[in-house]
Amino acid sequence: MGAVAVSRASGLVDGGLWFRLEESSAVSAVRRAAQELGAEVGLDEARVGTLAIVATELASNLVKHADEGRLLVRPARTGDVAGVELIAVDSGPGMSDLTRSARDGHSTAGTLGIGLGAIARQAGFLDMSSVEGRGTVAVAQVWPGPAPTAASVAAVSRAMSGEEVCGDGYATRVVDGGLQVLVCDGLGHGPLAAVATAAAVQAFRTAPAGPPAAVVEHLHRGIAYTRGAAVAVAQVDDGQIRYAGLGNIAGFLLDDTSRRGLVSLPGIAGHQRRTVREFSYPASPGALLVMHSDGVVDRWSLDGYPGLRGRSPQVVAATVLRDAGTRRDDACVLVARA
Structure with missing residues (x-):
């Protein structure tokens, strides 16, 4: 799923549409956007109604109880x-x-109260993490039927303050039975950066099957007509992570005891590069691969978030973006579980 593919009817992008929840009027905007998207992706009337309940409860809680929702x-x-x-x-x-x-009926400042109970019953998938003094991340999904198996990879992106489009993006695909992921950062920000990222996502999706270094070479050739981008491609195989990158995409491998940085080489895909090199890293079962653009400060740590390592990739990615992302640049965080 690429972060910049525009959907037809609602104006949303696959990377999503962010809402600020500071006034009650924003709740209805969230509900309408969710309903429109639900209808567009093919949910029936009953499931769209369920989605409206979940969206309303989540949004209302942010307005009533949260800071910077x-x-x-x-x-x-x-x-x-x-x-x-x-x-x-x-x-x-x-x-x-x-x-x-x-529990239904339990409601104090900072909790979802009865709303959380309603969300848990209505959503096909719900995952959360919350730390006193730092805030809450909640992920809810509504599907046309039973929720599919939870994803092992997810990413979250957002545009810098004042921009309509995000110049950072991501995509995933399966190659020879292994998960391959891309994170890219179009040079600069705004529409031209988004064009470069869209080109990188498309080139990634259509690249011949091959190891990360070969895919990065393909991206370098395929986006030469754009302003260029920083890119990194990783492949999650049994027991190892294979990684190749050009430019300032950061990669880290986290297990229960360590955080290891992954090597990207200097350069700009589409314009200037050294010989692309690929590196391989052992990955224990359950280890987390975290990749992000330079709109995220790389001094983050998961140590202060009890239980976060075991949450869904969406919750981990959104937490890192919230607490380490800057508003002065586009930002993207991808998390995959080995």
Whole structure:
């Protein structure tokens, strides 16, 4: 799923549309966007109604209880099945006990109260992380039927303050049975950066099957007509991560005891490069691959978030974006579980 492919009817992009939840009027805007997207991806009337409930509850909670509430509405796809994903992010006050907060009737400042219970019953998939003083991230999905198996990879992107489009992007594909992922950062920001990223995503999707270094070479040739981009491609195989990059895409491999940086070479895909090199890293079962653009400060750590390593890739990515992303640049975070 690329972050810059425009959907036809709603004006949303696959990377999604972010809403600021500071006033009650924003709740209806979120609900309408979710309903429109639900109809577009093929949800029936009943499921669109369910989606409206979930969107309303999430958005209302952000307005009532949260600091700096944001909500992302975007398509969710697996194979030929499409649904809608909602990611609610805030910067506090957070919850100390998610299980207790999920009980209907329990509502204090900073909790979803009865709304969380309704979301849990209506959504096909719900995952959350919350830390007192830091805030909450909640991911809810509504599908046309039972929720598919939870994804092992997800990414979240957003444009810098004042921009309509995001110049950072991502894509995933399966190559010879292995998961291959791309994170790219179009040079600069705004529409021309988004064009470069769209070209990189398209070149990645159509690249011949091959290892990450060969794919990066293909991207370099394929986006020469654009202003260029920083790109990194990783392949998640059994027991290892293969990685190749040009430019300032950061990559890290996290396990229970360490955080290891992955090597990208200097350059700009489409314009200037050295010989592309590929590096291989051992990956223990359950290790996390985290890749992000330079709109995310690389000094982040997951150590202060109890249980976060075990949450869904969407929750991990949105948490890193919230707490390490800057507003002065586009930002993108991708998380994959080995």
